[in-house]
Amino acid sequence: xxxxxSSKLLEAVRFPALMQQTAALRPLLILGxxxxxRALRRLPLISGGRALAAFAVxxxxxxxxxxxAAPPAKPSSDDKFHLKPGAKGKxxxxxxxxxxxxxxxxxxxxxxxxxxxxxxxxxHASAHGKLLEDDPDKICAGCHAGIVPEHxxxxxxxxxxxxxxxxxxxxxxxxxxxxxxxxxDLCFGCHKDLQTAIAANRxxxxxxxxxxxxxxxxxxxxxxxxxxxxxxxxLCVGCHNVTQxxxxxxxxxxxxxxxxxxxxxxxxxxxxxxxxxxxxxxxxANGMCSQCHNDPSSPQALxxxxxxxxxxxxxxxxxxxxxxxxxxxxxxxLDKKACLNxxxxHASPQKGLLLAPMKELCGxxxxxxxxxxxxxxxxxxxxxxxACTTxxxxxxASTTHxxxxxxxxxxxxxxxxxxxxxxxxxxxxxxxxxxxxxxxDCLSCHYAHGSAYKHLSPYDTKTxxxxxxxxxxxx
Amino acid sequence: xxxxxxTIGPPPAARRARSAPPLALACAALLAALxxxxxxxxxxxxxxxxxxxxxxxxxxxxxxxxxxxxxxxxVADSSGGRLVTFTVDGETVTxxxxxxxxxxxSPIRTRLDSKGNLLVLDGKLRRIARVSASGAFTAxxxxxxxxxxxxxxxxLDRADTLxxxxxxxxxxxxxxxxxxxxxxxALPSGRGSFSDIAVDGKGTVYALDSVGRRVLVARKDQAAFxxxxxxxxxxxxFPTSLAVDEAGHLFASDQDGGTILVLGPDGAVQSRQSGPGxxxxxxxxxxxxxxxxxxxxxxxxxxxxxVQIFTMIP
Numbered sequence: 001x002x003x004x005x006s007s008k009l010l011e012a013v014r015f016p017a018l019m020q021q022t023a024a025l026r027p028l029l030i031l032g033x034x035x036x037x038r039a040l041r042r043l044p045l046i047s048g049g050r051a052l053a054a055f056a057v058x059x060x061x062x063x064x065x066x067x068x069a070a071p072p073a074k075p076s077s078d079d080k081f082h083l084k085p086g087a088k089g090k091x092x093x094x095x096x097x098x099x100x101x102x103x104x105x106x107x108x109x110x111x112x113x114x115x116x117x118x119x120x121x122x123x124h125a126s127a128h129g130k131l132l133e134d135d136p137d138k139i140c141a142g143c144h145a146g147i148v149p150e151h152x153x154x155x156x157x158x159x160x161x162x163x164x165x166x167x168x169x170x171x172x173x174x175x176x177x178x179x180x181x182x183x184x185d186l187c188f189g190c191h192k193d194l195q196t197a198i199a200a201n202r203x204x205x206x207x208x209x210x211x212x213x214x215x216x217x218x219x220x221x222x223x224x225x226x227x228x229x230x231x232x233x234x235l236c237v238g239c240h241n242v243t244q245x246x247x248x249x250x251x252x253x254x255x256x257x258x259x260x261x262x263x264x265x266x267x268x269x270x271x272x273x274x275x276x277x278x279x280x281x282x283x284x285a286n287g288m289c290s291q292c293h294n295d296p297s298s299p300q301a302l303x304x305x306x307x308x309x310x311x312x313x314x315x316x317x318x319x320x321x322x323x324x325x326x327x328x329x330x331x332x333x334l335d336k337k338a339c340l341n342x343x344x345x346h347a348s349p350q351k352g353l354l355l356a357p358m359k360e361l362c363g364x365x366x367x368x369x370x371x372x373x374x375x376x377x378x379x380x381x382x383x384x385x386x387a388c389t390t391x392x393x394x395x396x397a398s399t400t401h402x403x404x405x406x407x408x409x410x411x412x413x414x415x416x417x418x419x420x421x422x423x424x425x426x427x428x429x430x431x432x433x434x435x436x437x438x439x440x441d442c443l444s445c446h447y448a449h450g451s452a453y454k455h456l457s458p459y460d461t462k463t464x465x466x467x468x469x470x471x472x473x474x475x
Numbered sequence: 476x477x478x479x480x481x482t483i484g485p486p487p488a489a490r491r492a493r494s495a496p497p498l499a500l501a502c503a504a505l506l507a508a509l510x511x512x513x514x515x516x517x518x519x520x521x522x523x524x525x526x527x528x529x530x531x532x533x534x535x536x537x538x539x540x541x542x543x544x545x546x547x548x549x550v551a552d553s554s555g556g557r558l559v560t561f562t563v564d565g566e567t568v569t570x571x572x573x574x575x576x577x578x579x580x581s582p583i584r585t586r587l588d589s590k591g592n593l594l595v596l597d598g599k600l601r602r603i604a605r606v607s608a609s610g611a612f613t614a615x616x617x618x619x620x621x622x623x624x625x626x627x628x629x630x631l632d633r634a635d636t637l638x639x640x641x642x643x644x645x646x647x648x649x650x651x652x653x654x655x656x657x658x659x660x661a662l663p664s665g666r667g668s669f670s671d672i673a674v675d676g677k678g679t680v681y682a683l684d685s686v687g688r689r690v691l692v693a694r695k696d697q698a699a700f701x702x703x704x705x706x707x708x709x710x711x712x713f714p715t716s717l718a719v720d721e722a723g724h725l726f727a728s729d730q731d732g733g734t735i736l737v738l739g740p741d742g743a744v745q746s747r748q749s750g751p752g753x754x755x756x757x758x759x760x761x762x763x764x765x766x767x768x769x770x771x772x773x774x775x776x777x778x779x780x781x782v783q784i785f786t787m788i789p
Contacts, residue, residue, distance in 0.1 A: 307623070327554070327581045327599045332668060334601070334625045335642040365668060365686045368712035368731050398554075400537060400760065400777065434753035437527050437534045437780035444753070458751075468753070 080118055089115020092123070105172040111143075112171050120170065137162020140170075148220040154227050155220035167218070187212045194268060201269035207239070208268055215267065236261045250274070252289050253296035264346040277347035282315075284346050292345065308338040308345075319395070326396035332365070333395055342394065359386025362394075369449045376450025382415075383449055390415075391448070412442040433469035517745040518724055518737045520772060520785035522756035523566055526550070527781045529559045530570030538775045538782050540585040542593060543767040547571075550775065550782050551582035551763070553598055558582055558606070563767070568784065574610040584628055584763055588635045601625055603639065617654045620644060632674045640672045640682065647672055647680055647693070660693045662700055671763075673719040683717040683727060690717070690725060690742055704742020711736055718764040718772070720787075728761035728774055735761065735774065735785075753779060 083091065092115075093099055103112070111119040120139050121131045133139060140162070141147070148155045158166040167186060168178045175182040181189065188195035198208055207214040215235060216227040224231045230238075233256075241247060242257040261267075264284060266277045276284070283291040290296070292304050292311055304311055313320045323329060332341040339345075342361060343353045354361055363370035363386075373383040382390035391411060392402045399406035405414075409427065425440060432438035442448075445465060446456040459465040467474040526548070528534050538559075540551025548561040548568060558574040583598035591608035594616070603626055605613040616637065618624065623643035630638045636657075637650045649658035660680060662669055668686040675681070678695035681703065688707040691700035707714060712731035719725050723740030733751025735758070738744055749758050759778035766772055772785045 325599075329598075329601075331627060331642060331670070335668070336623075336645045336664075338643075364666070366713065366731075367686075400554075432753060435755075435779055435781070438753065 081123065089117055092117045099171075102172045105174055107174070107176055107178050108172040109170055109178055135162070136165060136170075140164045149222040151222070152220035153223050154225050156218060156227055159219040184208075184212050198268050200271065201275075202271040203269055203273060203275050205267060205269040205275055233257060233259060233261050236267075252287055254289055254293065254301055255296075256302075259302060263344060266349065277349050279349065279351055279353055280347040281345055281353055308340050309333065312339045312345075323396040327398040328400070328402060329396040330394055330402055357386055358388050362386070362388045372447070372450040374450075375452065376456065377452060377454050378450075378456050380448060380450060380456060408441045408443050416442075433471075519746060519788045520735060520737075520748040521788050523771065523784040523786050524568060525755050525776070525781045525783045526561060526568055528570075529573055531573075535559065535780050535782065537777060538780065539583045539598075539762045539777050540595070541763050541765045541773050541775045541782055542585040542587040543765040543771075543773050544587045544591070545767045545769045547587065547591065548765075548767075548773060548782070549585055549587065549593060551585045551595060553581045553583050556580050556582070558585065558593070558595065558610070560610075572610065574606065576604070576606065576610075576612045578604050578612045578615070579606075586629065586631050586765075588631055589633070590635075594629065594631065594637070596626060596629060603629055603637075616650065618648060618650055618656065620646075620648045620656045620659065624648075627669065628671045630672045630674045630680075632678060633676055636674075638672055638674055638680060640669055642669060647682065658698075660698060660700065663691070670715045671717040673717040673725070675719045675723060676721055679719075679723075681717055681719055681725060683714055685713050685715050685730075688712075688714060690727070690738065692742070702742075704738070707736060707738075707744060710744045710747055716761070716763045718766050720766050721768075726764050726766070726772060728758075728764050730760050730762065733758045733761065735764070735772070748785075756783070756785075758783070 102108075111117075117123070118133075120133060122133050123131070126132055128135060134142075144164075148159050152160075158164075164170075167180060169180050170178070173179060179186055184195075198204075212218075215229060217229055218227070221227045221229065224235075228235055237257055264277065264280075265275050266272075267275075269275050270277065272278060272280060283289065294301050294303050294305060306314075309320055323333060333339065335341070342355060344355055345353070348354055350357060356364070359370065369383065373380065382388070388394070389404075391404055393404050394402070397403060397406075403411060405411040424445075426444075427441075428439050430440040432440055432444055438444070445458070447458055448456065451457055453460050457465055459468070526535070535550060535552050535555070537552060537554035538550045539553045540549075542549040542551075543563070546563055548563050550559040550561070552559055556575060556579070558576075558579070560571040560574065562569045562571050578600075579595055579597045581597055581599035582595045584596040586594050588594065592613070593606040593608075595604045595606055596602075597604060603616040603618075605616065607613055616639070618626075618639060620641065624641050625643035626639045627642040628640040632638070635652070637654075639648045639650065641648050644659075645662045645664060647660040647662065648656055649660070651657050662682060666686065667684040669682050670685045671683045673681045673683075680693045680700075682691045682693075682700055683689075684691065688711050689705075690703045690707070692703040693700045707727070711727065711729040711734070713729065714727040714732075714736065715730040716728040717725060718727075724745075725736075725738035725740075725742070727736045727738065728734075729736060733749070735748045736744055737746045737748060749756060749761075751757060751759060753759065757779075758774065758776050760776075762775040762777045764772060764774050766787075770787050772787055774783050774785070776783045
């Protein structure tokens with residue numbers, strides 16, 4: 001038994017990952033690799049008598065007061081590479097003299113400060129760039145484990161992907177936390193659209209100027225979306241006093257303390273008063289909340305008077321009437337959520353009060369159409385750019401696929417001058433040789449949402465395409 | 476008549492072949508033979524014939540619905556605003572007539588009951604109509620469950636009990652012969668879009684979620700649906716119609732993928748049949764499916780403006 005334990009111990013010394021899995025040995029791990037006698041670490045993987053002896057030696061040492069008092073320590077470069085005392089770091093600087101300047105910066109990464117270059121780099125050889133000991137993400141995680149919460153509700157892609165050096169300088173920096181750039185400018189390096197929008201806003205939200213990290217966690221958020229430090233409205237009411245009379249008055253007496261603030265407000269600021277989103281539903285803009293919601297004094301003040309689409313019909317009667325009269329509806333318009341499947345009834349950054357940009361919104365159900373376009377060799381701009389309503393009516397139509405025009409020659413013709421595009425006979429009088437019920441139109445040879453082949457063709461070569469009908473020419 | 480390969484269609488690169496390697500199939504068969512395990516035979520479809528026109532030679536315009544019972548085939552031609560009937564004798568399909576009713580301006584789904592009467596869902600009115608075997612309008616199904624009610628599809632069981640997929644209420648409503656609500660089965664909330672239901676001989680109800688690309692099941696005495704097997708995301712783009720056979724195999728038409736999926740009773744995909752294309756045996760925007768009880772699967776091949784009949788090969 002002792003022999004087996006000794007063997008495991010030695011193995012664990014050589015392979016720390018195993019140590020983690022060996023629950024019985026875990027307490028010994030707190031001593032740290034560096035605390036183990038070098039002679040013991042050098043022993044080969046053994047069993048039997050040698051292991052027993054080795055374990056006995058180690059157990060004696062581990063039981064001594066001196067070892068028990070030793071603080072956890074990482075193996076130093078002295079240990080790893082048998083350097084002369086005090087040579088670590090200094091030795092590297094003998095060649096990397098220009099690194100001295102780096103060290104003068106106000107924020108120096110702890111291992112760098114300690115001269116532990118070999119914590120991250122191997123001075124001899126490496127399979128990784130910059131002579132790194134391992135993949136960069138694994139090196140950082142060695143000390144900074146759990147920086148992205150394990151079951152995060154949202155995580156920052158660079159952090160989740162282990163691209164730590166996207167934001168941090170691993171050696172030293174002028175900015176706290178070794179950030180490459182200070183303040184919001186670091187975030188704006190990627191979030192350029194947001195920077196432009198914030199700069200153009202007439203009405204600022206003061207936390208934005210204070211810094212993105214006022215509201216966001218840079219690595220990940222355990223419980224909230226969008227890297228928020230806590231959920232809305234909790235985050236908002238941390239600053240906004242919801243009992244203040246002016247706040248109550250501006251919200252028409254509605255108990256919004258538990259509402260979703262970002263349903264109406266743009267947290268990054270806006271050019272609309274009250275930092276409302278750029279597109280505001282008229283009743284909201286006019287402060288007519290009671291047009292849809294119960295009276296503010298009601299116990300269920302935020303509940304709506306009717307559900308969609310009946311509630312929406314009271315104003316949008318014509319549109320809903322047209323929808324209901326069409327031969328074919330977009331079924332979600334009539335399901336349980338109805339209009340709210342696609343629209344925000346308060347305000348939105350998107351035109352038409354859409355919940356998200358069209359490509360994202362339509363693509364949330366029609367994933368295959370977006371995927372086909374993504375894979376497509378030739379891009380079809382309306383699909384690629386998410387202008388789905390160029391061809392489809394999102395509410396209802398009398399055509400299959402809810403096309404805005406059932407005649408695809410005319411529909412495609414709004415962008416493409418097909419008569420100059422091809423001399424191939426096309427039109428209602430030209431029967432498709434593959435199917436006597438079809439006539440030749442654009443969709444006879446092209447997939448509108450995308451194809452693995454050029455020109456949205458269903459086939460790799462023109463010959464393959466043509467011989468589908470002209471079989472007599474097949475070779 | 477020709478065999479339709481399981482993975483056919485013009486854009487092979489866009490599809491994921493789902494055919495087990497021959498060696499794996501041989502091993503599975505050997506193991507089943509040795510140990511008596513269940514031989515999960517994958518059903519294949521063999522193209523039999525296609526229907527393009529009615530008795531007057533008028534082409535089908537937008538065939539979206541099909542009902543069948545072995546000797547009769549009814550096609551719901553939505554943009555044509557009509558039902559087109561055929562008799563089926565072996566491999567011969569003969570036009571029998573046309574039913575045009577003002578009460579059904581845009582029929583999209585249809586089913587035959589045990590007496591040969593038709594139930595038809597109209598896409599424009601979003602009402603289900605009863606039509607006699609002779610083609611006369613009898614009445615609309617007068618279901619009045621509480622709350623909003625929008626029928627998206629429906630199914631019949633052996634006893635002609637009517638099951639309605641109500642997307643406004645987020646439920647399946649079960650009606651007796653007098654159109655009285657006898658049961659409601661709640662559909663799960665959350666993102667998804669249910670487009671069809673099917674009922675087997677044991678009273679098990681299956682619901683097809685086109686967006687979630689999954690099949691849900693509610694056994695006879697259950698009041699809620701639960702997922703059946705894994706989702707179909709790897710095999711389907713946007714499945715919209717569902718049918719179930721006596722053995723519990725499920726068939727789902729994939730509107731955007733141009734295929735028909737065959738699922739085992741456990742919901743696992745067994746094969747993907749047909750493929751996107753214009754020629755006979757290929758599909759474009761396949762819609763309602765019907766199993767005629769005589770080993771044939773009939774599909775409304777909507778964008779190809781025809782109905783196709785396949786023989787199911789076990």
